[in-house]
Amino acid sequence: MRSGAVDHGAGRLLAQIVWMPNKFRARRRARRVSPDTRRERLSVISPQRRRGSTMTLFLAIVGFVLLVAGAELLVRASVRLAAIAGISPLVVGLTVVALGTSAPELAVGIQSARAGQPDLTLGNVVGSNISNVLLILGIAALIAPLVVHQKLVRIDVPIMIGASALALLLSLDGMISRLEGAILVVLLVVYTGWSIRASRKETRAVKAEYAEAFGVSEKKKEKLHPIIDVILVVVGLVMLVYGAGFLVDGAVVLAKVLGVDELLIGLTVVAVGTSLPEIATSVIASLRGERDIAVGNVVGSNVFNIFGVLGASALVSQHGIAVDPGAVRFDIPVMIAASVACLPIFFRGYRIVRWEAALLLGHYFAYVTYAVLRATGHAALVPYTWFMLAFVLPLTTITLIVVLVRELRNTRRNTRDKADA
Numbered sequence: 001m002r003s004g005a006v007d008h009g010a011g012r013l014l015a016q017i018v019w020m021p022n023k024f025r026a027r028r029r030a031r032r033v034s035p036d037t038r039r040e041r042l043s044v045i046s047p048q049r050r051r052g053s054t055m056t057l058f059l060a061i062v063g064f065v066l067l068v069a070g071a072e073l074l075v076r077a078s079v080r081l082a083a084i085a086g087i088s089p090l091v092v093g094l095t096v097v098a099l100g101t102s103a104p105e106l107a108v109g110i111q112s113a114r115a116g117q118p119d120l121t122l123g124n125v126v127g128s129n130i131s132n133v134l135l136i137l138g139i140a141a142l143i144a145p146l147v148v149h150q151k152l153v154r155i156d157v158p159i160m161i162g163a164s165a166l167a168l169l170l171s172l173d174g175m176i177s178r179l180e181g182a183i184l185v186v187l188l189v190v191y192t193g194w195s196i197r198a199s200r201k202e203t204r205a206v207k208a209e210y211a212e213a214f215g216v217s218e219k220k221k222e223k224l225h226p227i228i229d230v231i232l233v234v235v236g237l238v239m240l241v242y243g244a245g246f247l248v249d250g251a252v253v254l255a256k257v258l259g260v261d262e263l264l265i266g267l268t269v270v271a272v273g274t275s276l277p278e279i280a281t282s283v284i285a286s287l288r289g290e291r292d293i294a295v296g297n298v299v300g301s302n303v304f305n306i307f308g309v310l311g312a313s314a315l316v317s318q319h320g321i322a323v324d325p326g327a328v329r330f331d332i333p334v335m336i337a338a339s340v341a342c343l344p345i346f347f348r349g350y351r352i353v354r355w356e357a358a359l360l361l362g363h364y365f366a367y368v369t370y371a372v373l374r375a376t377g378h379a380a381l382v383p384y385t386w387f388m389l390a391f392v393l394p395l396t397t398i399t400l401i402v403v404l405v406r407e408l409r410n411t412r413r414n415t416r417d418k419a420d421a
Contacts, residue, residue: 060250064273066243067104071277074236075100077229098300104274107244109313118322121313123266126331128275129302133338134364140286140294141357156299157342163306164336171323181314188307263324264375
């Protein structure tokens, strides 16, 4: 009996100290809505308000469709305009396509920031970055093992880690100010310019891969109509703006109906929804064997989300972006950990094999499960936390270290053999 009490006390202490302060847990409990209370609240909602909530949720689904379709229109039309202007396919892939696939995150981030929904803004960026690495790379590598040849990706991964660490640093005081947002936007401009300049040093194989994916033949150029593409770009932007508005409104209603924080909705539903263009781009690229594009799309999107989406959202917000303490203590560190996990995977022969893809997907679902348990204050939170800390995370860390050390030894052995020969 005493041993059980001690174990229960230790688990409760772990959940309070390691993951969130007591004040934050109290606020979570105050916000949490039990199923009985939720049913009671719904029973007293007038039919008009209930129909209004249903319509808002329906419009949120419409918003998802508008975001994805708008991003697709924007990317396709922009690629054709860039081809007409004589811009190389590699530069198009690194700029136009990368920015276009992140357009939903940008639209939702700016819309939620202007609407005074900072949790949605932050959750959208952090959740999208986590899903990009763990979910999208996992799915793409399950379809076909990803072998990375692109030099930019090998440099971009440390940049992605640095951008994630910078996001945590700026969030420590509980606020990302407008000045800090402006700094992030400037860093995006610098990063984009550097990417274009560094792309000139890429190998012929990588340039050919991008030319096949985003290039336009001379015959097709003659049939292109710039005015039509300009109109499509405008239509795509309009769809993004309205889609973002519908999605933000629906996400707020969904959070109220489920009795959870908007941060959870942003980290899961909104994040995966706005990442649909990245999912489509990476999966299609993987099916076509364009593996540099599949990986480069994810890494570039993550950098853009932090510098561009988070920076622009803070810049247009009246008082900056308020950062939830739970995001500082858990979600942003998870984003950093997901970025760091790419190092041993990418630099282990510059490839992602299927068992590593399964590992990424497993950790994504483990993260989502923890986020839901934390937001709802479920009784399984403490034992689940113990299981993750005592078994899953150490085993994953040991596996990655062993694989990396083995790969380094093989590399040294091959180098020594070549030298002896």
